[in-house]
Amino acid sequence: GESVGLHLPTLSVQEGDNSIINCAYSNSASDYFIWYKQESGKGPQFIIDIRSNMDKRQGQRVTVLLNKTVKHLSLQIAATQPGDSAVYFCAERSYGKLTFGQGTILTVHP
Amino acid sequence: NAGVTQTPKFQVLKTGQSMTLQCAQDMNHNSMYWYRQDPGMGLRLIYYSASEGTTDKGEVPNGYNVSRLNKREFSLRLESAAPSQTSVYFCASRHGLAGGAEAKNIQYFGAGTRLSVL
Secondary structure, three states, rough: OOOOOOOOEEEEEEEEOOOEEEEEOOOOOOOOOEEEEEEEOOOOOOEEEEEEEOOOOOOOOOEEEEOOOOEEEEEEEEEOHHOOEEEEEEEEOOOEEEEEEOOEEEEEEE | OEEEEEEOEEEEEEOOOOEEEEEEOOOOEEEEEEEEEEEOOOOOOEEEOOOOOOOOEEOOOOOOOEOOOOEEEEEEEEEOHHHHEEEEEEEEEEEEOOOHHHHHHHOOOOOOOEEEEE
Protein backbone atom coordinates (compact mmCIF):
# COMPACT_ATOMS: atom_id res chain seq x y z
CA GLY A 1 0.00 0.00 0.00
CA GLU A 2 1.00 3.61 -0.33
CA SER A 3 2.30 5.48 2.66
CA VAL A 4 3.55 8.84 3.83
CA GLY A 5 7.16 9.01 4.95
CA LEU A 6 9.67 11.49 6.23
CA HIS A 7 13.27 11.90 5.08
CA LEU A 8 14.68 12.79 8.50
CA PRO A 9 13.53 11.49 11.84
CA THR A 10 15.29 14.26 13.83
CA LEU A 11 16.22 17.87 13.23
CA SER A 12 18.22 20.10 15.56
CA VAL A 13 18.41 23.86 15.00
CA GLN A 14 19.52 26.95 16.87
CA GLU A 15 16.97 29.42 18.11
CA GLY A 16 16.33 32.03 15.44
CA ASP A 17 17.24 29.77 12.55
CA ASN A 18 14.75 28.68 9.93
CA SER A 19 13.67 25.03 10.01
CA ILE A 20 12.64 22.86 7.12
CA ILE A 21 10.88 19.56 7.72
CA ASN A 22 10.36 17.30 4.75
CA CYS A 23 7.81 14.68 3.85
CA ALA A 24 7.54 12.32 0.90
CA TYR A 25 4.29 10.83 -0.22
CA SER A 26 3.60 8.19 -2.79
CA ASN A 27 -0.14 8.29 -3.40
CA SER A 28 -0.78 10.35 -6.53
CA ALA A 29 -4.49 10.38 -5.66
CA SER A 30 -3.90 12.43 -2.51
CA ASP A 31 -5.76 15.71 -2.78
CA TYR A 32 -5.10 17.35 0.56
CA PHE A 33 -2.21 17.54 3.01
CA ILE A 34 -1.93 18.62 6.63
CA TRP A 35 0.90 19.34 9.02
CA TYR A 36 0.46 18.68 12.70
CA LYS A 37 2.62 19.53 15.70
CA GLN A 38 2.69 17.25 18.72
CA GLU A 39 4.29 18.35 21.95
CA SER A 40 5.33 15.82 24.55
CA GLY A 41 2.33 14.37 26.35
CA LYS A 42 -0.21 16.17 24.18
CA GLY A 43 -2.38 15.45 21.20
CA PRO A 44 -1.52 16.55 17.64
CA GLN A 45 -2.26 20.19 16.94
CA PHE A 46 -3.15 21.46 13.47
CA ILE A 47 -0.56 23.81 11.97
CA ILE A 48 -1.35 24.34 8.32
CA ASP A 49 -2.90 22.56 5.36
CA ILE A 50 -2.69 22.71 1.60
CA ARG A 51 -4.80 21.41 -1.24
CA SER A 52 -3.26 19.55 -4.16
CA ASN A 53 -4.14 22.37 -6.58
CA MET A 54 -1.78 24.70 -4.70
CA ASP A 55 2.00 24.68 -4.44
CA LYS A 56 2.48 27.06 -1.52
CA ARG A 57 0.56 28.29 1.46
CA GLN A 58 1.69 30.60 4.22
CA GLY A 59 0.62 30.95 7.80
CA GLN A 60 2.04 32.73 10.78
CA ARG A 61 5.80 31.90 10.69
CA VAL A 62 5.05 28.72 8.75
CA THR A 63 4.98 27.93 5.06
CA VAL A 64 4.01 24.67 3.42
CA LEU A 65 5.34 23.83 -0.03
CA LEU A 66 3.94 21.10 -2.22
CA ASN A 67 5.79 19.65 -5.19
CA LYS A 68 3.48 17.20 -6.90
CA THR A 69 6.04 16.33 -9.57
CA VAL A 70 8.28 14.62 -7.04
CA LYS A 71 5.53 13.99 -4.47
CA HIS A 72 7.22 16.07 -1.80
CA LEU A 73 5.84 18.23 0.97
CA SER A 74 7.79 20.52 3.27
CA LEU A 75 7.09 22.65 6.30
CA GLN A 76 9.19 25.75 6.80
CA ILE A 77 9.27 27.43 10.18
CA ALA A 78 10.77 30.90 10.26
CA ALA A 79 12.77 32.19 13.23
CA THR A 80 12.42 28.91 15.12
CA GLN A 81 11.80 29.27 18.84
CA PRO A 82 12.29 26.84 21.74
CA GLY A 83 8.52 26.50 21.91
CA ASP A 84 8.60 25.00 18.43
CA SER A 85 10.36 21.90 19.78
CA ALA A 86 7.98 19.02 19.12
CA VAL A 87 7.25 16.15 16.76
CA TYR A 88 5.88 17.28 13.41
CA PHE A 89 3.65 14.97 11.34
CA CYS A 90 2.54 15.29 7.79
CA ALA A 91 -0.65 13.60 6.67
CA GLU A 92 -2.14 13.02 3.27
CA ARG A 93 -5.75 12.49 2.36
CA SER A 94 -6.78 10.13 -0.38
CA TYR A 95 -10.31 8.86 -0.98
CA GLY A 96 -11.39 10.70 2.15
CA LYS A 97 -8.97 8.95 4.51
CA LEU A 98 -6.00 10.53 6.27
CA THR A 99 -2.68 8.67 6.45
CA PHE A 100 -0.07 9.98 8.85
CA GLY A 101 3.68 9.90 8.57
CA GLN A 102 5.89 8.74 11.41
CA GLY A 103 6.97 12.22 12.40
CA THR A 104 10.14 14.32 12.66
CA ILE A 105 11.48 15.38 16.02
CA LEU A 106 12.44 19.06 15.98
CA THR A 107 14.75 20.24 18.75
CA VAL A 108 15.47 23.94 19.11
CA HIS A 109 18.57 24.90 21.08
CA PRO A 110 18.65 28.28 22.83
CA ASN B 1 -15.22 25.60 24.27
CA ALA B 2 -13.07 22.64 25.39
CA GLY B 3 -12.65 21.03 21.95
CA VAL B 4 -12.11 17.26 22.19
CA THR B 5 -12.06 15.81 25.69
CA GLN B 6 -10.82 12.30 26.46
CA THR B 7 -11.15 10.34 29.68
CA PRO B 8 -9.32 8.83 31.40
CA LYS B 9 -5.88 10.33 30.80
CA PHE B 10 -4.08 7.26 32.12
CA GLN B 11 -5.13 3.66 32.70
CA VAL B 12 -3.42 0.42 33.67
CA LEU B 13 -5.22 -2.83 32.95
CA LYS B 14 -4.48 -6.48 33.48
CA THR B 15 -4.69 -8.85 30.51
CA GLY B 16 -8.31 -9.84 29.95
CA GLN B 17 -9.86 -6.85 31.65
CA SER B 18 -12.27 -4.62 29.79
CA MET B 19 -12.62 -0.87 29.70
CA THR B 20 -14.17 1.95 27.73
CA LEU B 21 -12.34 5.06 26.62
CA GLN B 22 -14.58 8.09 26.47
CA CYS B 23 -14.44 10.94 23.99
CA ALA B 24 -16.63 14.01 23.69
CA GLN B 25 -16.45 17.07 21.44
CA ASP B 26 -18.27 20.35 21.79
CA MET B 27 -17.63 21.72 18.29
CA ASN B 28 -20.79 20.26 16.71
CA HIS B 29 -18.63 18.13 14.43
CA ASN B 30 -20.14 15.36 12.37
CA SER B 31 -17.21 12.95 12.12
CA MET B 32 -15.24 11.37 14.92
CA TYR B 33 -12.20 9.08 14.96
CA TRP B 34 -10.17 6.81 17.21
CA TYR B 35 -6.45 6.38 16.59
CA ARG B 36 -3.65 4.60 18.36
CA GLN B 37 -0.08 5.87 18.44
CA ASP B 38 2.87 3.56 19.01
CA PRO B 39 6.58 4.42 19.14
CA GLY B 40 8.10 4.76 15.71
CA MET B 41 4.76 4.56 13.96
CA GLY B 42 2.35 7.13 12.70
CA LEU B 43 -1.17 7.45 13.99
CA ARG B 44 -3.22 4.44 12.93
CA LEU B 45 -6.96 4.60 12.54
CA ILE B 46 -8.92 2.10 14.63
CA TYR B 47 -12.52 3.10 13.94
CA TYR B 48 -14.34 6.15 12.75
CA SER B 49 -17.84 7.54 12.63
CA ALA B 50 -18.60 9.68 9.61
CA SER B 51 -21.83 10.89 11.14
CA GLU B 52 -24.12 10.19 14.05
CA GLY B 53 -25.48 6.67 13.76
CA THR B 54 -22.69 5.26 11.61
CA THR B 55 -19.39 3.58 12.44
CA ASP B 56 -16.76 1.98 10.23
CA LYS B 57 -13.55 0.02 10.68
CA GLY B 58 -10.24 1.66 10.13
CA GLU B 59 -6.80 0.18 9.62
CA VAL B 60 -6.49 -1.71 12.94
CA PRO B 61 -9.97 -2.52 14.32
CA ASN B 62 -9.32 -5.99 15.79
CA GLY B 63 -9.88 -6.17 19.54
CA TYR B 64 -11.92 -2.97 19.67
CA ASN B 65 -15.52 -1.87 19.46
CA VAL B 66 -16.99 1.59 19.24
CA SER B 67 -20.24 3.36 19.96
CA ARG B 68 -21.36 6.70 18.58
CA LEU B 69 -23.62 7.50 21.50
CA ASN B 70 -24.81 10.81 20.07
CA LYS B 71 -23.33 13.60 17.98
CA ARG B 72 -20.99 14.64 20.80
CA GLU B 73 -19.72 11.32 22.10
CA PHE B 74 -17.75 8.46 20.57
CA SER B 75 -16.47 5.72 22.86
CA LEU B 76 -13.89 2.99 22.28
CA ARG B 77 -14.19 -0.32 24.12
CA LEU B 78 -11.61 -2.99 24.76
CA GLU B 79 -13.52 -6.15 25.66
CA SER B 80 -10.52 -8.25 26.66
CA ALA B 81 -7.36 -6.20 26.86
CA ALA B 82 -4.08 -7.64 25.57
CA PRO B 83 -0.51 -6.38 26.06
CA SER B 84 -0.42 -5.54 22.33
CA GLN B 85 -3.03 -2.90 23.03
CA THR B 86 -0.63 -0.94 25.20
CA SER B 87 -0.55 2.38 23.41
CA VAL B 88 -1.61 6.00 23.44
CA TYR B 89 -5.12 6.45 22.14
CA PHE B 90 -6.31 9.64 20.50
CA CYS B 91 -9.80 10.71 19.64
CA ALA B 92 -10.35 13.29 16.91
CA SER B 93 -13.28 15.09 15.36
CA ARG B 94 -13.93 16.89 12.09
CA HIS B 95 -16.77 18.99 10.80
CA GLY B 96 -16.95 16.71 7.79
CA LEU B 97 -19.62 18.27 5.62
CA ALA B 98 -19.00 17.27 2.02
CA GLY B 99 -18.37 20.23 -0.20
CA GLY B 100 -17.74 22.51 2.73
CA ALA B 101 -14.84 24.87 3.22
CA GLU B 102 -11.47 23.20 3.46
CA ALA B 103 -11.22 24.17 7.13
CA LYS B 104 -14.01 21.72 7.77
CA ASN B 105 -11.67 18.89 6.80
CA ILE B 106 -9.23 19.51 9.64
CA GLN B 107 -9.22 16.86 12.35
CA TYR B 108 -8.93 18.17 15.89
CA PHE B 109 -7.41 15.88 18.48
CA GLY B 110 -7.87 15.27 22.18
CA ALA B 111 -4.98 15.04 24.64
CA GLY B 112 -4.89 11.25 24.55
CA THR B 113 -5.33 8.29 26.88
CA ARG B 114 -2.19 6.44 27.87
CA LEU B 115 -3.06 2.77 28.34
CA SER B 116 -0.83 0.04 29.67
CA VAL B 117 -1.93 -3.59 29.61
CA LEU B 118 0.09 -5.86 31.88
